[in-house]
Amino acid sequence: MKADLDLDIGRKTFSSGLLPELIAVLRRVRPGDLVAVVGDEESVGPELETWCRFTGNTLLETTVANGRSRWVFRCGTVPVSPLDNRPVGTRLWLYTNFHCNLCCDYCCVRSSPTAPRRELGLDRVQRIAREAAELGVKEIFVTGGEPFLLENVGEVLASCAATAPTTVLTNAMLFTGRRAESLQTLPRDRIVLQISLDSATPELHDLHRGPGSWARTLEGIQKAREQGFRVRLAATVSTDAEAEEFRQFLDEEKIAAEDRVIRRIALRGSAATGLAVSRADLVPEVTITADGVYWHPVGAADADLLVTRDIFPLSEAFAAVRRAFEREGEHTHKLARIFNCA
Numbered sequence: 001m002k003a004d005l006d007l008d009i010g011r012k013t014f015s016s017g018l019l020p021e022l023i024a025v026l027r028r029v030r031p032g033d034l035v036a037v038v039g040d041e042e043s044v045g046p047e048l049e050t051w052c053r054f055t056g057n058t059l060l061e062t063t064v065a066n067g068r069s070r071w072v073f074r075c076g077t078v079p080v081s082p083l084d085n086r087p088v089g090t091r092l093w094l095y096t097n098f099h100c101n102l103c104c105d106y107c108c109v110r111s112s113p114t115a116p117r118r119e120l121g122l123d124r125v126q127r128i129a130r131e132a133a134e135l136g137v138k139e140i141f142v143t144g145g146e147p148f149l150l151e152n153v154g155e156v157l158a159s160c161a162a163t164a165p166t167t168v169l170t171n172a173m174l175f176t177g178r179r180a181e182s183l184q185t186l187p188r189d190r191i192v193l194q195i196s197l198d199s200a201t202p203e204l205h206d207l208h209r210g211p212g213s214w215a216r217t218l219e220g221i222q223k224a225r226e227q228g229f230r231v232r233l234a235a236t237v238s239t240d241a242e243a244e245e246f247r248q249f250l251d252e253e254k255i256a257a258e259d260r261v262i263r264r265i266a267l268r269g270s271a272a273t274g275l276a277v278s279r280a281d282l283v284p285e286v287t288i289t290a291d292g293v294y295w296h297p298v299g300a301a302d303a304d305l306l307v308t309r310d311i312f313p314l315s316e317a318f319a320a321v322r323r324a325f326e327r328e329g330e331h332t333h334k335l336a337r338i339f340n341c342a
């Protein structure tokens, strides 16, 4: 993980002068900056973590290379809007697959045409949907990768929609042939298409997502609307200025507030820059992939957000996420916020 400031502490520890160095660093950085501390004493790690919790900073990563330890912490809280809390388990995310027709430079799970597919599979989706019905799930979100690469995407979505209102996240570039036919069979009153569109004009969108993608996504949006689907537009942006520009576009297009998502690039997956978020920053939203149950969709391929490899019984997977959240809550300086992916 790239840092804004690097601090080499050599053999220093908290009992031999590290604290004044950290205080000096905090005077030089801005909230949200990442600081990398590199040292020769691995034992500093637990104390550094305690110090981070005590001072309201967040330890994001620990690595060891060539006998030296490197810890990256973020200064201060995550600058995202605190929204109303959602009880854990009301939202359920399914990563149906990890391959994608695009290769966006900020993809939080490193999807691409060559990424291993890691498909959840229709049988598992159907079992999850059945068990979710008993667990008070209010919304299901289907994402990937690109779900419309799946031949049976129609059946996958229909199974989910039978349990709860379902949103499918898509780049809308594959609504042709058999995929378009799948769309036609889906219940319009139970399924929302959340379509990724990063900017009002092609430049920025294509810069991150590839040449020509903006125009094809716009065609997809048009098709989805013509078929009577509710479409939610979701932008991933780098700056407040980009967010504001997109907001103006949505105003001009008269897009309702509930059909807009504007979120910052998260420093996960393929992203080289973005908002660094750790488990402690995120209110969990149970997220299931072929590899197991994760804390939140924004890091559904990252070991630090894996809760358990066991998906079934689903009630136990939900309980595991709740227990993990309670454990996080025991750290009184925890600052979990909702990071809206939908």
Ligand code: SF4
Pocket (backbone or CB within 6 Å): 100, 101, 102, 103, 104, 106, 107, 108, 109, 110, 111, 112, 144, 145, 146, 171, 196, 209
């Ligand atoms: S961000 Fe979405 S569209 Fe882009 S590579 Fe990742 S999954 Fe595919």
